[in-house]
Amino acid sequence: DQQVKQNSPSLSVQEGRISILNCDYTNSMFDYFLWYKKYPAEGPTFLISISSIKDKNEDGRFTVFLNKSAKHLSLHIVPSQPGDSAVYFCAASSQGGKLIFGQGTELSVKP
Amino acid sequence: DTGVSQNPRHKITKRGQNVTFRCDPISEHNRLYWYRQTLGQGPEFLTYFQNEAQLEKSRLLSDRFSAERPKGSFSTLEIQRTEQGDSAMYLCASSGQGWPYEQYFGPGTRLTVT
Numbered sequence: 544d545q546q547v548k549q550n551s552p553s554l555s556v557q558e559g560r561i562s563i564l565n566c567d568y569t570n571s572m573f574d575y576f577l578w579y580k581k582y583p584a585e586g587p588t589f590l591i592s593i594s595s596i597k598d599k600n601e602d603g604r605f606t607v608f609l610n611k612s613a614k615h616l617s618l619h620i621v622p623s624q625p626g627d628s629a630v631y632f633c634a635a636s637s638q639g640g641k642l643i644f645g646q647g648t649e650l651s652v653k654p
Numbered sequence: 655d656t657g658v659s660q661n662p663r664h665k666i667t668k669r670g671q672n673v674t675f676r677c678d679p680i681s682e683h684n685r686l687y688w689y690r691q692t693l694g695q696g697p698e699f700l701t702y703f704q705n706e707a708q709l710e711k712s713r714l715l716s717d718r719f720s721a722e723r724p725k726g727s728f729s730t731l732e733i734q735r736t737e738q739g740d741s742a743m744y745l746c747a748s749s750g751q752g753w754p755y756e757q758y759f760g761p762g763t764r765l766t767v768t
Contacts, residue, residue, distance in 0.1 A: 586759035639755035644696030
């Protein structure tokens with residue numbers, strides 16, 4: 544069963560606008576959530592994370608929102624830049640163990 | 655550079671051969687993880703170590719797969735009698751034991767079984 548889901552395989556956004564990537568999870572035991580960015584032929588790069596005791600975490604242009612009642616998190620990128628074009632994965636863990644990843648969303652930011 | 659390193663970056667092998675991959679984690683990290691990623695999917699957990707102890711193994715890790723971390727530093731992942739279905743990107747990550755729980759990934763080893 545897919546415990547972490549990213550239902551949008553792709554997203555296209557204009558440069559300077561907001562990119563919103565979504566992620567849903569099913570396991571209530573998850574207490575830590577992360578977003579990774581991945582370029583082809585490279586390993587995932589850590590972007591931002593959030594603990595289940597928070598509902599928002601911000602780092603520069605990146606903000607992650609967590610809605611525990613809906614078991615939903617989202618990553619906002621403002622403003623979007625062409626260099627943000629990559630595949631974005633959300634991941635979840637319980638008590639700091641293994642990560643469970645979604646399938647990824649390919650973001651394309653057009654100049 | 656103190657990031658996670660993996661060797662080799664690419665490996666092409668014939669079906670039935672054995673292959674071994676190496677991962678060197680960030681030096682102060684005592685947790686080391688192996689994941690596998692196939693095209694169009696997110697990374698899937700295989701196994702992880704805390705120091706030299708292997709704490710968890712996925713059902714994905716068949717008997718042909720074995721991982722070691724003998725001195726609690728680098729780790730090796732061996733695949734015996736490779737099959738075409740083993741073709742994937744093998745990713746290694748490391749983290750500290752406590753908060754925060756971010757895992758930092760290496761560049762991966764791309765395995766192609768012909």
